[in-house]
Structures are given as C-alpha cells and as structure tokens.
Amino acid sequence: MLLFREGSREAFEELFSRHHRAVVRFAWRMTGDPFAAEEAAQEIFLRIARAAPTYRPTAKFTTWMYTVARRTTLNYLRDTKEDGEKVPILSEGEREDGVYPVQLPGPDDRNPEQVVWEAQLTERFRTALGELPEGHRAAFVLNRGDGLSYEEVAQVLGVTVQAVKTRIFRAREMLLSRLSEDVSA
C-alpha cells in the first residue's frame, strides 16, 4: 500500500491479486447477493485506492482493508434499504432450553445424501445470515469466515472485544434459532 501511495501501479495490482478473493467473499457474505456483492466489492477497491494518500500503517493492512470493506458494504446495504429493499432484522428468539431442533453436519458426516442436504442447508444458512443485524453479521463473518481474532474484529467494527464476543454469541443463537424454524416448518 505504501508503494502504491508512492505511485506504483504494480503495487496496487499485487494488492488486488492478493486480496480480491477475500474482498468478494466478504461482500458476498455481507450482502447475500452476487450482483450486490460485485458492486460492493468494486466499490471497496475504489475506496482503497482513493484512501491511499492518507493511508498510515498503524494497523495490519488486512484490518484496515476490512474496515473499508465493512463500511462500504454497510453503506451499500443502507442505500439498498433506502431504495425500498428492506434488510430484515431477525428477532432475537433465544430458546429457553438452549438446544435447537436442527441437525447440523459435523466433520465426520460425509455421504451423498449429506452433501445434498448440506447444499440446501448452505442456502438456508445464507438467507439466515442475511437476516442478522449488520453488526452481528459483520462480527460473525469476520471471525468465522475471514479468520480475524476478536481483537481484530473489534478494531474493524470500532467496538470493544467484549462487544465482539457478545455479538458473535448472539449471532450463533439467532442462526440456530432460524435454522430450527426451517426444520420445524
């Protein structure tokens, strides 16, 4: 990024090559839609390039990149919402007994039926993920999807580590609750 700031196009091309898959994945997980993900991902790289003159290496580049990515997708989702498409917020329906009537595949559960079921489950999971509150979804995606630590997620979201811990726990509960509703229906 520092080389790009000094005018090296090759540096930005290298940066793009290294990170574009992660950016597209993040945008996909946050928006849940391929067209929205592409729009958001393009915008993320535009913002990264525009921000180069003011970039300061005070944190890991990826942490800074995800900060840009999260803000960009958040703005994108807000714009979409203003255009009429609602971003649904799931009610936090915690079960009293803490056990959800859903069978989720474990690492040892591999057979053809399981694979088909997993494909269906993945689609339901994607839908449920899109219904999480944005802050919960971002925390959960950054930690479980992109491998950022709670500390790094806290930096990206601008919240405390404890807040990240709570958001990720709540995201898990909401996802399990939603997937259980699908199974019960």
Add this chain to the structure above:
Amino acid sequence: MDCRDIRESISACVDDEASPGEAAAVRAHLASCGRCRVLERQMRAVGAGVRQVRGTVPDRFREKVFARLESEGAIPPRRKTTSAAWRWAAVPLAAAAGLGLFLLTSREAVRGPVPPDPATARVETSAPGASSPQGNSAALSSEDREMLALLDILEDPAAFDANDDAEGMELLAPGDSADSPNPPRGGRSEAWPGIHSVS
C-alpha cells in the same frame, strides 16, 4: 454455573477466544451437562457454515475494477507495452553492436600498422589522414554496413562514427590516392603513431 450464564463462554471457547479461567469453567460445565454439550457442537457447526457461503469472483472482475480506477484517475496508467518491448529489443541490439565494434577493431588489429608504402607516406606528409569517399565505400563489406546500421538504430553517434573509422581503415590500405578530395577529420590518424613515425 447456570446454563444461560455459560453459553457466551461456550461460544468464545469454540472460537479459541476464552480466557484460561473461562475455558476451565466451560470444560467443567460440559462434563456434567448433556444439553450444553449438544449446544457446543451446534455452535461449532454453525461457525463452519459461514465458510460454506463462499461466492465466486465475477467474470472480468479485475478488468471492471481497473477500468473504473483508471477512469477516475485513481491509479497510474499502465505503461505502454511498445516501449517495454523496445527496451527488451535494445538488449540484443546493443549486444550485436558491441560484437560489431569488436569485429571491426579486431580486423584492424590483425592488419596492424603496415609497413609504409610510398603512396601512404605521401598521404601523411601532404595531407594527414586524407582518404577518398569512393575508397571508404569500397572498403566496407556488407557485414560492416549491417553492423553500422545497427549502431544507427541505437542512435548513439558518440559510440561509433562510421565514416571516421572507415577512413581510418583506408589510411592503412596500400595504394590509396594522395590527392583525395576529402581530408579526414582532424586527429583520427593520431591514433596510429606508426603512420606518423614513417613520415
């Protein structure tokens, strides 16, 4: 500890983010609570689920991003490939030119300072370094011309002056005419002290 109070810690344990004390408390609770063991397994599975939502890089994504960046002037323009190609082509051309120089000078070295011919001595005494243009062109082989053309391509006149060297070669050629209409540029024959000593 109550199940409701420990669930958040179970989630942190699944992510390897619990403190040592918290992790110990979770292990102790799970050892005695079947429901929370099921929940712990579900929490792991739902954490893995997010990695199944991968998406794919759209077609021509790179081209689209760079087109937008270039249209905004957000990145420097791509260097022209022609200039890059010329830079690479210059390497073998320079090598060929170097070889040409070597061949020309070594040919002269092989000839060496020839014994003075009366005609040559006359040239030196009457008009130092004189030679004829006809003689120049006759002395250049097609290979020499090719080498000189390469030098012209490199546009480096300081590296080698074709006419001067050709004239120098002619000075050494026996039987050259003394009444040449084109005297050489000054100083060239200074490089061959043997000629001067003859006069």
